[in-house]
Amino acid sequence: GVDKKILVIPGDGIGQEVTAWGQKVLMTIAENYKHNFSFDEGIMGHVAIEATGNPLPDETLEKARKSDAILFGAIGHAKYDNDPTLKVRPEQGLLKIRKELGLYANLRPIKLFDELLEASSIKPEILSGADILFFRELTGDVYFGEKKRTEDRNTASDLMIYHRYEVERIARKAYEAARSRRKKLCSVDKANVLEASRLWREVVQEVAKEYPDVETEHMFIDNAAMQLIKDPKRFDVVLTGNLFGDILTDEASQIAGSMGMLASASVGDSTGFYEPIHGSAHDIAGKGIANPLASILSAALMLDISFGLKTESLRVIKAVETTLKQGYRTMDIANKHTENHLVMGTEAMGAKVLENLS
Amino acid sequence: GVDKKILVIPGDGIGQEVTAWGQKVLMTIAENYKHNFSFDEGIMGHVAIEATGNPLPDETLEKARKSDAILFGAIGHAKYDNDPTLKVRPEQGLLKIRKELGLYANLRPIKLFDELLEASSIKPEILSGADILFFRELTGDVYFGEKKRTEDRNTASDLMIYHRYEVERIARKAYEAARSRRKKLCSVDKANVLEASRLWREVVQEVAKEYPDVETEHMFIDNAAMQLIKDPKRFDVVLTGNLFGDILTDEASQIAGSMGMLASASVGDSTGFYEPIHGSAHDIAGKGIANPLASILSAALMLDISFGLKTESLRVIKAVETTLKQGYRTMDIANKHTENHLVMGTEAMGAKVLENLS
Ligand SMILES: CC(C)[C@H](C(=O)O)[C@@H](O)C(=O)O
Numbered sequence: 039g040v041d042k043k044i045l046v047i048p049g050d051g052i053g054q055e056v057t058a059w060g061q062k063v064l065m066t067i068a069e070n071y072k073h074n075f076s077f078d079e080g081i082m083g084h085v086a087i088e089a090t091g092n093p094l095p096d097e098t099l100e101k102a103r104k105s106d107a108i109l110f111g112a113i114g115h116a117k118y119d120n121d122p123t124l125k126v127r128p129e130q131g132l133l134k135i136r137k138e139l140g141l142y143a144n145l146r147p148i149k150l151f152d153e154l155l156e157a158s159s160i161k162p163e164i165l166s167g168a169d170i171l172f173f174r175e176l177t178g179d180v181y182f183g184e185k186k187r188t189e190d191r192n193t194a195s196d197l198m199i200y201h202r203y204e205v206e207r208i209a210r211k212a213y214e215a216a217r218s219r220r221k222k223l224c225s226v227d228k229a230n231v232l233e234a235s236r237l238w239r240e241v242v243q244e245v246a247k248e249y250p251d252v253e254t255e256h257m258f259i260d261n262a263a264m265q266l267i268k269d270p271k272r273f274d275v276v277l278t279g280n281l282f283g284d285i286l287t288d289e290a291s292q293i294a295g296s297m298g299m300l301a302s303a304s305v306g307d308s309t310g311f312y313e314p315i316h317g318s319a320h321d322i323a324g325k326g327i328a329n330p331l332a333s334i335l336s337a338a339l340m341l342d343i344s345f346g347l348k349t350e351s352l353r354v355i356k357a358v359e360t361t362l363k364q365g366y367r368t369m370d371i372a373n374k375h376t377e378n379h380l381v382m383g384t385e386a387m388g389a390k391v392l393e394n395l396s
Numbered sequence: 397g398v399d400k401k402i403l404v405i406p407g408d409g410i411g412q413e414v415t416a417w418g419q420k421v422l423m424t425i426a427e428n429y430k431h432n433f434s435f436d437e438g439i440m441g442h443v444a445i446e447a448t449g450n451p452l453p454d455e456t457l458e459k460a461r462k463s464d465a466i467l468f469g470a471i472g473h474a475k476y477d478n479d480p481t482l483k484v485r486p487e488q489g490l491l492k493i494r495k496e497l498g499l500y501a502n503l504r505p506i507k508l509f510d511e512l513l514e515a516s517s518i519k520p521e522i523l524s525g526a527d528i529l530f531f532r533e534l535t536g537d538v539y540f541g542e543k544k545r546t547e548d549r550n551t552a553s554d555l556m557i558y559h560r561y562e563v564e565r566i567a568r569k570a571y572e573a574a575r576s577r578r579k580k581l582c583s584v585d586k587a588n589v590l591e592a593s594r595l596w597r598e599v600v601q602e603v604a605k606e607y608p609d610v611e612t613e614h615m616f617i618d619n620a621a622m623q624l625i626k627d628p629k630r631f632d633v634v635l636t637g638n639l640f641g642d643i644l645t646d647e648a649s650q651i652a653g654s655m656g657m658l659a660s661a662s663v664g665d666s667t668g669f670y671e672p673i674h675g676s677a678h679d680i681a682g683k684g685i686a687n688p689l690a691s692i693l694s695a696a697l698m699l700d701i702s703f704g705l706k707t708e709s710l711r712v713i714k715a716v717e718t719t720l721k722q723g724y725r726t727m728d729i730a731n732k733h734t735e736n737h738l739v740m741g742t743e744a745m746g747a748k749v750l751e752n753l754s
Pocket residue numbers: 113114129132284315317588589618
């Protein structure tokens with residue numbers, strides 16, 4: 039067995055409800071496979087602002103640095119969304135931890151469980167067989183460029199900026215992944231308008247030369263947003279910047295049936311950071327109806343990517359699959375037209391997966 | 397009858413093939429309704445670079461200023477897409493004419509013809525009844541902010557910037573439109589991360605107060621990209637910035653069955669500018685298979701918005717509808733599963749619409 043330190047940060051909204059299930063899955067795996075996972079907890083986001091005034095308290099950051107991997111929930115709160123003038127904001131915590139831990143590569147695998155073929159708004163024949171791995175750059179772009187507001191508050195700006203090395207390192211990671219998949223990489227930018235995108239395209243073209251066995255395609259973001267729905271099967275690995283990646287991966291959730299199914303891994307120099315793609319979802323927070331599967335699948339990604347525990351990771355994915363096969367569904371993935379679905383809340387769904395893990 | 401000067405700019409790629417049909421429709425309408433439309437032609441984009449070295453020659457701009465409305469085709473060429481280092485680029489022509497003519501509001505109506513319910517990758521029950529009007533801001537944002545490249549060429553940036561008055565004027569236009577529709581407006585931004593979006597949200601919240609009869613919703617761009625596919629019917633008027641609008645409207649083409657069906661109107665202080673949303677589409681250019689309906693529907697928008705000729709505009713839309721009802725389809729909207737569709741090229745399709753106009 040292996041020894042690993044895991045930091046759990048439930049964060050805001052439904053993060054508080056679903057993250058416990060990712061953790062329980064990790065605990066069950068540790069037990070079943072004789073690993074030694076020790077857990078600590080940290081606060082971040084709106085809950086951290088309420089407790090300390092800081093969306094990412096130093097204590098959390100310190101714990102994060104000392105851990106082998108982090109299981110994160112979600113961030114954000116309606117209060118800040120409704121008041122754009124607030125200076126201290128939950129999301130700053132997430133952006134800061136990404137930057138501080140050097141988590142520059144955000145991997146978002148989009149794959150539909152066969153059982154959910156009917157849960158999507160997209161036609162089954164369009165979806166069936168779609169399997170996309172997004173590489174979203176996570177520590178650059180307009181997210182981290184300088185932000186300005188004039189004194190009269192009438193002009194606001196953010197700098198969209200990329201450096202060669204930032205594009206290079208994530209491009210390499212994406213090409214390596216493409217090599218072990220279907221050997222197709224699509225790089226998404228807006229090089230017909232943006233200078234940062236032209237640099238992006240130049241660098242990807244260069245890196246591409248080191249991977250002649252991988253077929254490279256360059257696509258504009260507007261076209262990609264369209265093609266993703268029109269013909270998701272045309273994509274294998276998709277490589278893109280921070281902002282475009284944010285948009286495309288949320289959109290791609292419709293390929294996986296629901297946002298509630300999507301996990302992501304943020305990796306860089308050391309500690310890996312695992313989180314569902316769904317946000318804090320104020321509208322359903324506290325109701326006990328959130329889908330815990332994205333958190334559970336985030337745990338599976340952690341086992342695979344940070345700990346190299348492939349068998350254990352597949353075991354978790356299998357348990358999720360079995361649960362879906364048995365007809366259990368949370369609200370977001372329930373199909374109104376299928377009678378034999380048992381719709382349940384977060385707790386019941388999480389418990390079913392645990393059962394299927396044993 | 398009215399007297400109008402129309403400038404036709406076919407531009408690049410399939411723009412050269414489809415724009416002729418938008419023009420022919422305008423000519424037929426003029427004849428049938430005893431209007432006096434005079435036409436002139438201008439060059440822009442790659443074709444203009446080849447001819448003059450300038451993507452928007454002064455002569456074209458002068459003609460544009462003197463015209464009552466402009467019918468435009470498309471812009472862009474693979475040569476520039478493949479070489480991000482080229483300094484003079486076709487798209488600069490389009491961006492410049494938008495700026496010079498003050499075309500700050502880009503209206504993109506997304507409505508599915510019943511006949512095309514099966515042409516989309518989205519399920520018919522999700523689409524049926526969807527009817528969205530996008531207001532995309534068109535002369536600000538990261539499109540027009542300062543672009544920089546360091547001397548060592550290793551760092552590139554674009555400034556995402558908005559001024560209060562820019563947000564205000566398009567917000568008003570969008571609210572006015574919402575009033576005459578279903579009285580719902582969704583403003584899309586990324587206010588949880590971007591300062592420019594926080595200004596955007598503040599200003600829209602202010603303008604909203606002048607329209608208490610319109611229900612306002614604010615949505616993050618990532619969520620909007622998802623909701624658009626998950627539940628397009630929830631949207632009525634969507635108001636957004638230049639970059640997010642570019643992405644969302646291309647994505648929304650899947651709601652209308654195909655990009656080949658979507659027209660847009662860019663308006664501002666005086667001259668209106670009408671163009672299909674589809675681009676130059678190098679991959680099918682010159683093959684005679686492009687869908688002319690988006691250009692024809694752009695002509696319909698011109699009749700309505702720039703000339704106030706509502707009856708004539710509806711007549712054109714009706715002719716398109718009839719053509720679809722008769723089973724005629726270009727490749728992009730043909731449904732492989734329907735036997736009684738007659739698939740045809742640009743010329744034949746355009747001719748059918750003209751027939752149905754008489
Ligand atoms: C909460 C927000 C800052 C974040 C982002 O935009 O990166 C989220 O949408 C995500 O995709 O992880």
